[in-house]
Amino acid sequence: MEPIIHLKDVSMVYGCNGTRTTALGGISFDVLPGEFVVITGESGSGKSTLLTILGGLQVPTGGAVRIGVADLSALPADGLADFRRETIGFVFQAYHLLPYLTARENVMVPMSLERVSPREKVERADALLASVGLAGKEDRLPSQLSGGESQRVAIARALVHDPPVLMADEPTGNLDSATGEQILDLFSEWNGRGKTVLMVTHNKANLSRATRFIRLRDGQVEEDRMLQSPPAEPVAV
């Protein structure tokens, strides 16, 4: 099976005033469609940098990154933006909803650039909110939602273009364990449909949902282990 994510000698070096900090020191691995990969590591191990590179938010200083057929190292800025919009769903630890928009409007933000009728956008947003258990709360502002509900809105926003790959950076970091489990259920449900999930987390309890576990240390892969088999019908890009 063709890997959906292919990394070859990916390195990331930050430089400022002559000081060079190596965040990633030549990482290589492949991810198959339908895998649920949990990436862990200590603070400063490079896991968040890795996720932002995989999410097309920054370009590595060395090596090659390919997701599906897209070579992220070669894409221009607008190409990366299109890639993020169409191929990747990104979930942040602190939700990062726009505070002046309702839950529905937050989900509709990635659709702002689409030439789709407002009615269709609303229907899609409401369906997604219902799928994450927020039916009836579409018109609430983020300030009127709990942490778990806000993260559900963020997940709905990430899924709005039905991306084949979902990336999450500590998605349960700001939530209590029970709410965190509910959020992980959503990721598992998404993975169960054959979508690929990459999750950066400190929490080892999250490993129970993963099919694969990668541990980083000082910008290198220290451990890469299969935990269980991915779903039978994975979705490619």
Next chain:
Amino acid sequence: MNIRKLAWKNLLRRKSRAVFTGLGIFLGIATFVAISSITSQMEGAVQDQLDRFGANIVVSPRAEQVSLGFGNIALGGTEVAHSRLTMEDKDRIRSVVPFLMTAVDVSGKNLVWMGLPGTDVAGARPWWKIQGRAELQPGEVLLGAEAAALLGKGPGRTVTVGSRSYRVAGVLQPTGEKEDGMVVADIADVQALAKKPGAVTYFEVAALCKDCPVEDIVAQIGQALPGARVSAIRQVVESRKAAVDQLRRLGLGVSAIVLLIGGLMVLVTVMGGVQERTREIGVLRAVGFRKRSIFSLLFWETGWVSLFSSLLGAGTGIAVAYLASPVFGIEHPSVVFSPAIFGAVAGLSLGLIGAIPPARRAASLSPTEAIRTL
């Protein structure tokens, strides 16, 4: 949800910032529109005055006279040649009033008589205020205020020149001009008194109308009457127009400065907004907004503010100009739309131009830089 709605929602969220952003544009456009409207109306008022002057071209005999003097001391002149005008010349130009000036002894007082067609008095001198009748019949005269006092005559009385008597049809209220000491009569009577049948001292041509090419008319009359000196008498009005022009230039200068400050206010506040919204811009970039989309978002936000503040400024400027018109001597205030339309367009353009640097900065924000603040 689309970019326009996103921009609108963000404006509603930051109302005070939006108001502050628009304040500079509002003040600049209101100032510009008010000053432009007032000066435009003042120009119109000057033209009205010009029209009410009656005549603005004088046709008199060509006299090649060399003026002799030193500073303000007049030493007389040397007349080199002289031509004459006659009543037949009147037919060669239209809309003219012939005048004959002569000195005649009245009741032992030597006074200047001004002769003109008796029916043309009101039209030729619309600013005269006459106690009595303005229209003169043959055998009737108007007395200047000083002449009336000198002769001790009033309306209904008679003045005698030689064997002939003239009825006083009216007395001019003081004008402060030479007419105060004159006797005004029908030109035929004055020609008879001066024993110069058909003689004319000069013609006044009422060629006045708004934007008339007076200089061209002068040149054409000059060609038609080679023996005459034709000159435009619009110095007074021209000086008034010059004052209005100066006021207009001053107003435009003030408006330009206020608009410049308004543009800087837009730049500073939008730039500050971008700084505050780095995280939000990062999120938008992360969910797939292109640089152009971020630029467009900032442009729409500033566009809304600029549009509303420009329209409000234009409306306020019109209202201020209308209400302040009497202060500037405009008798019939009117609404002048052209400065308002220009001002609204200029305000919108200024706002958008002021938004370019911060919008470019926002668009160039790397999503990673923004994400690092997450």
